[in-house]
Amino acid sequence: MQTTPGAAGVVLAAGMGTRVGADGNKAYLPLAGRSMVSWAVEAVARSTHVSRTVLVFRRGERDLAARTMAAELPHSVVELVEGGDTRHGSEENVLRHLAPDVESGAIDVVLIHDAARPLAGPAMMDTAVAMARACGGAIPVLAAIDVVKTDAGGRLSPAAGTLVRVQTPQAFRARPLLTAYRLAAGGSFEGTDTASCVQSFTDVAVRVFPGTSSNLKVTFAHDVLLAERLLQDEISRGGTR
Template sequence: MSETSTRLAVGVVLAAGMGTRVGADGNKAYLPLAGRSMVSWAVEAVARCAQVDRIVLVFRCGERELAERTLAAELPGVTVEFVEGGQTRHGSEENVLDHLAPDIEAGDVDVVLIHDAARPLAGPDMMDTALTTARAHGGAIPVLAMTDVVKVDAADDISAVDGTLARVQTPQAFRARALLDAYRLAADANFDGTDTSACVQGFTATEVRVFPGAPTNVKVTFGPDVRVAELLLAARHSR
């Protein structure tokens, strides 16, 4: 097997969540944004990264047909593998790693990128930075300094936070073997985390580097976020 063939990156898009906080009647990943579903924008960003060789969409139980139909209509030229998600984000990541395990163990996949369908504005440049950094160091996560946070002391006095807090975004990327090992060890410990990097750092010695996130890489969580994301997408594609 050639060196090129062993350096394969898999891009994973997680779309197995709910839409309760955003007010969606069902899975928010399929909300329409600027003429397409939110999930298709996220998948397209992963697909446009030249380093990504395979794409996996993690769908919510019972929604495989919806996922396949949506992507076939909106991204007809993109080949996507489908994996059923779990009850939690961590469980969904476990499922996709089980799917990829034979190829990771064989050395056919060297890095895995994890992205949220709820972040439709991440660009392929962020995917590329995450993968390049993960290959070089072990793991990579985009972060933004939290400048809009204050703290309240026991006397109810308000003061600025010292600037050490950061907001973590996706895409995150990790060397595939370390990621698989982390989730297997987490399963043995009955650990169910809310962030991929926390699991990797908690169960392996993998070095996880940070790189600058993007203020426009918004996560669609609440109702107003939908309008913000739609306006940003429309502005981007009207240039």
């Protein structure tokens, strides 16, 4: 029996693949000999802080998710939860699934990661969970150095300020996270990511830590080729991330 709180690591794989050109769920596209989703789930499961790993599957794909995990990650215990119609709905569903253990204190942090980011390694998961435990919430970001603005004459110039691109994994203390999603339930709120709901409905401090340029989100067809190349490079170097 678990005597100390642990983190739950969640991978969201309930979306479609329209922009990437996939006929169905892009999470199951092959990358370097395995499905994209299995790379993301493995990184979460290998985190030293994660004691439970959950895969959120798209409605109607439970068997596909179960077969993929059994074939590609046979030594990992992965719980399956049906997703919703939106990202926010999928997060609501998985938090409802985890709620009893959040309320009992068995789960102290929930980490949320996208299946479409197969190159984030266990070290990034560890950083997110550790920072969430210390501060309340943690998200990886990259400086948005390629953003420009236009003036009245249509001339381009670099955008001033400290704009960033937000990545996953994102991690939060479990009880405030559950509270945020319960407060959002039944309304019209649809957050762009987990942090947006936490910031809208709680006063939890969300801290940032450095993301990586290799932690790309597979969105378009060329991203698949790039992600495969990067994964093949990792495999050739010994498979560490």
